[in-house]
Amino acid sequence: MASLKVRRIDLTANNAAQQLAKLRDQFRIDAEVTTPQSKKLTQAVFGEALAPAKAVERICTDVRDKGLEAVLHYTELFDKVKLKPDAIRVKESELAEAHAAAEPEYLDVLRRIRYNIDSFQSGLLHRDAELRVSGSHELHLRYRPLNRVGVYCPGGAAAYPSTLLMTVCPAQAAGVKDIAVTMPPKDTGAYNRDMLAACHELGVKEVYRIGGAQAIAALAYGTEGIPGVDMVVGPGNQFVALAKKFVYGTVAVDCLAGPSEVVVVADDSAHPNYVALDLIAQAEHSPGVSILVTWYEPLLDEVKEALEKRLAKLGRGDLARESLERFGAFVLAPDKQTAMECVNEMAPEHLHIQTRDPDAFAEEVDAGAIFLGPFTPVALGDYAAGPSHVLPTGGTARFSSGLSANDFRKRTSIMRFTRNGLRDFAEDVAFLANKEGLTAHALSVEQRANDSGPAARPKPKPEKVAPVVATKK
Numbered sequence: 001m002a003s004l005k006v007r008r009i010d011l012t013a014n015n016a017a018q019q020l021a022k023l024r025d026q027f028r029i030d031a032e033v034t035t036p037q038s039k040k041l042t043q044a045v046f047g048e049a050l051a052p053a054k055a056v057e058r059i060c061t062d063v064r065d066k067g068l069e070a071v072l073h074y075t076e077l078f079d080k081v082k083l084k085p086d087a088i089r090v091k092e093s094e095l096a097e098a099h100a101a102a103e104p105e106y107l108d109v110l111r112r113i114r115y116n117i118d119s120f121q122s123g124l125l126h127r128d129a130e131l132r133v134s135g136s137h138e139l140h141l142r143y144r145p146l147n148r149v150g151v152y153c154p155g156g157a158a159a160y161p162s163t164l165l166m167t168v169c170p171a172q173a174a175g176v177k178d179i180a181v182t183m184p185p186k187d188t189g190a191y192n193r194d195m196l197a198a199c200h201e202l203g204v205k206e207v208y209r210i211g212g213a214q215a216i217a218a219l220a221y222g223t224e225g226i227p228g229v230d231m232v233v234g235p236g237n238q239f240v241a242l243a244k245k246f247v248y249g250t251v252a253v254d255c256l257a258g259p260s261e262v263v264v265v266a267d268d269s270a271h272p273n274y275v276a277l278d279l280i281a282q283a284e285h286s287p288g289v290s291i292l293v294t295w296y297e298p299l300l301d302e303v304k305e306a307l308e309k310r311l312a313k314l315g316r317g318d319l320a321r322e323s324l325e326r327f328g329a330f331v332l333a334p335d336k337q338t339a340m341e342c343v344n345e346m347a348p349e350h351l352h353i354q355t356r357d358p359d360a361f362a363e364e365v366d367a368g369a370i371f372l373g374p375f376t377p378v379a380l381g382d383y384a385a386g387p388s389h390v391l392p393t394g395g396t397a398r399f400s401s402g403l404s405a406n407d408f409r410k411r412t413s414i415m416r417f418t419r420n421g422l423r424d425f426a427e428d429v430a431f432l433a434n435k436e437g438l439t440a441h442a443l444s445v446e447q448r449a450n451d452s453g454p455a456a457r458p459k460p461k462p463e464k465v466a467p468v469v470a471t472k473k
């Protein structure tokens with residue numbers, strides 16, 4: 001087999017900024033990172049080579065304007081499945097049958113992991129807050145779960161029961177009652193018995209066989225047979241992430257969780273074999289972005305050798321190799337400080353720090369999730385630890401965070417003043433309101449502050465009603 005070709009980037013004080021910008025732009029959410037097969041598919045569907053964001057705009061507007069007909073149309077073109085309208089929703093009996101037929105060990109694993117996720121996610125929920133100033137006013141912050149949430153579970157190249165756990169469990173911890181799940185109509189999606197069994201185990205009753213941008217649009221706008229939701233969450237490929245960006249505003253979305261990425265930062269203390277395993281683990285998502293950053297040059301050859309050995313024996317070795325060669329990189333930094341700048345420039349979804357002092361390094365850098373030391377591979381977070389594995393990708397970890405139970409709750413502030421409390425605030429409010437030229441605002445406070453009569457109109461006296469007298473016929 002030909003030797004593995006991973007791009008190498010040597011950072012110097014002079015070229016670091018330019019090299020890193022190039023690296024970062026390559027995996028931005030709207031970058032042209034789609035594979036040649038994906039480009040060919042877009043061309044075949046639209047008759048022209050549309051950029052991913054343009055293709056997504058067409059799909060989403062079609063679904064918004066034409067509803068189910070457009071969902072079925074794109075499902076046929078992208079997923080090669082011709083579905084009848086009544087086959088879109090998975091029957092509850094199918095969910096129950098898949099569950100009844102599932103291996104008991106699989107269900108036990110789901111239950112144990114569900115427990116881990118639920119313990120962490122319930123523990124981090126924000127609590128209602130209040131401030132009371134006696135005789136003056138009271139201020140409250142109230143949290144309530146969203147009513148109805150749509151979960152996208154990817155299923156193009158692999159089936160992800162873990163993603164069901166990492167999305168549905170935080171939503172349930174937040175108190176969301178109404179959860180609809182969509183998965184592509186594939187053996188790795190809504191025709192996968194393990195996925196259906198997991199839905200039943202989690203108590204999800206509403207599952208649709210649709211994927212890609214058309215699924216996100218259907219959830220957001222609602223179509224015949226698919227009631228719209230208040231929020232769409234979940235990871236997926238570039239088209240899914242761009243569709244969430246497109247529908248944002250019509251519905252809430254979580255972070256832009258696109259193709260998975262890892263940056264492994266390692267020094268001379270790191271075990272090359274462990275580093276190689278972590279890079280491959282991300283690459284096998286296909287596509288997945290795997291970047292090694294080090295200031296210890298011998299590690300690069302050691303890791304390359306370990307990668308080659310591993311890839312030769314791996315089930316998805318060919319897919320992982322393709323991802324490593326297309327989207328991977330070995331970055332050699334002149335020193336630790338430049339390595340930190342490199343990480344911050346990329347703000348990766350996952351950062352695994354395998355250095356002598358991982359805590360100190362972590363203090364200085366930004367990422368969706370940070371994994372410390374040799375015994376904390378990203379896979380622990382992917383499957384079982386408790387924080388959701390739905391994390392921001394494409395550099396968006398610079399300004400956004402991974403999914404958590406709090407995302408499924410909306411905050412409302414509630415306040416009440418007494419007349420004395422209002423009087424205490426009235427002068428400042430009126431002053432600032434007048435400065436803004438909003439004199440009615442000022443008046444609404446001043447009038448009340450100056451009044452001394454009763455605050456409310458007296459209750460109207462009940463009208464006298466003539467007694468009903470029974471008469472004999």
Ligand SMILES: NC(=O)c1ccc[n+]([C@@H]2O[C@H](COP(=O)([O-])OP(=O)(O)OC[C@H]3O[C@@H](n4cnc5c(N)ncnc54)[C@H](O)[C@@H]3O)[C@@H](O)[C@H]2O)c1
Nearest residue numbers: 154155156157184211212235236237257259260285390391
């Ligand atoms: N960030 C996270 O939290 C996280 C978690 C799990 C998985 N992932 C990522 O999710 C991704 C899953 O991708 P996937 O493709 O396997 O499944 P997917 O379900 O996200 O996407 C498959 C769908 O994409 C649509 N599609 C495919 N090619 C298209 C094209 N050219 N134009 C328009 N639509 C097209 C099809 O409708 C298909 O149903 C992986 O990249 C993985 O890394 C991310």
Ligand SMILES: N[C@H](CO)Cc1c[nH]c[nH+]1
Nearest residue numbers: 160162260382389390391
């Ligand atoms: N690494 C993915 C994004 O965080 C999650 C995942 C699911 N299964 C395995 N990995």
Ligand SMILES: [Zn+2]
Nearest residue numbers: 260281282382
């Ligand atoms: Zn993963």
